[in-house]
Amino acid sequence: MKVMVIVKASLSSEAGQMPSEQLLTDMGNFNEELVKAGIMQAGEGLKPSSEGVRVHFRGTDRTLTDGPFAETKELIAGYWMWEVDSMGEAIEWVKRCPNPMMEDSDIEIRPVFEAVDFGEEFTPELREQEDQMRTDIVMQQAMVQPYLFFGGRCDEALVFYQSAVGAKVLMKMRFSESPDPVPEGMLQAGFEDKIMHASFTIGKQTIMASDGCDDKSTFVGFRLALSVATEDAAQRVFDALADGGKVDMPLVKTFWSPCYGMLTDKFGIGWMVMVPGEATC
Secondary structure, eight states: OEEEEEEEOOHHHHTTOOOOHHHHHHHHHHHHHHHHTTOEEEEEEOOOGGGOEEEEEETTEEEEEESOOSOGGGSEEEEEEEEOSOHHHHHHHHHTSOOSSSSOOOEEEEEOOOGGGGGGGSOHHHHHHHHHHHHHHHHHTOOOOOEEEOTTOHHHHHHHHHHHHOOEEEEEEEGGGOSSOOOTTOSOTTOTTSEEEEEEEETTEEEEEEOOSSSOOOOOSOOEEEEOSSHHHHHHHHHHHHTTSEEEEEEEOOSSOSEEEEEEOTTSOEEEEEEOSSOOO
16 A cells, blocks of 8 residues: 655744754664565655645636644645555664654654545546556656677777767676576677676766677667757867768758768767757868
8 A cells, every 4th residue: 555654744844943063964864674574655844834835726717825724733844655565664763763843843643545435436437547657657767879789899888988078887787697587599609708797987877888689780760869059169079070980971060050970980870960059060
């Protein structure tokens, strides 16, 4: 079951008094326990109600009221979202929580409605809508990253990109270093010490890479688009990436970029190098 664990406000939290270093440490350790136990899904502290706004609904009318708000004991200073097996489990965890305030305080536990709670009113159409909405929320945080397979040349490629475009290698793991044994017959002979997985950054983008399981990797149907701030930088990285490869389109001015060109590097990776803005190439 999912529960919302509500930390009630106090005089000190409404006065904006920040927690002590010891309390922050204790609460951090408690949160770490929750995460390791697979219980904590979210959690945040809230600023005092003096920095908040209330919206009152009356029919189609909306009225705004600025904080602070009266009745401190009815206000919220923070919350968690937990996934637990039962209300009893949630209670036991709350009992272990450090006192979140400098004075006496209260923490409230409230179960979250689930689809089954709504009975027949929650039609299949509404259930589908709810499921789609949850998927949409998850996908808003999703990230797509290129994963490149170099057919046995990954070490060479990483060194090349470090020189050509300032790549920074974050990690490398070889097949021989895998914590799980590689299935028999999966690797081409001689690939035992090739790179199983690596990651590197170019600017703000993280790219994953591998040698793959054999030397038959090819790169078709895509290019990596590299945007840089100046024409000089574009020319330098274009020439560096094209070294040993081939120029598919030299850097020229286009209607979408003042400086744009395409190349295929010596590993078969297609690149589009471009400059945003209104300069001339």
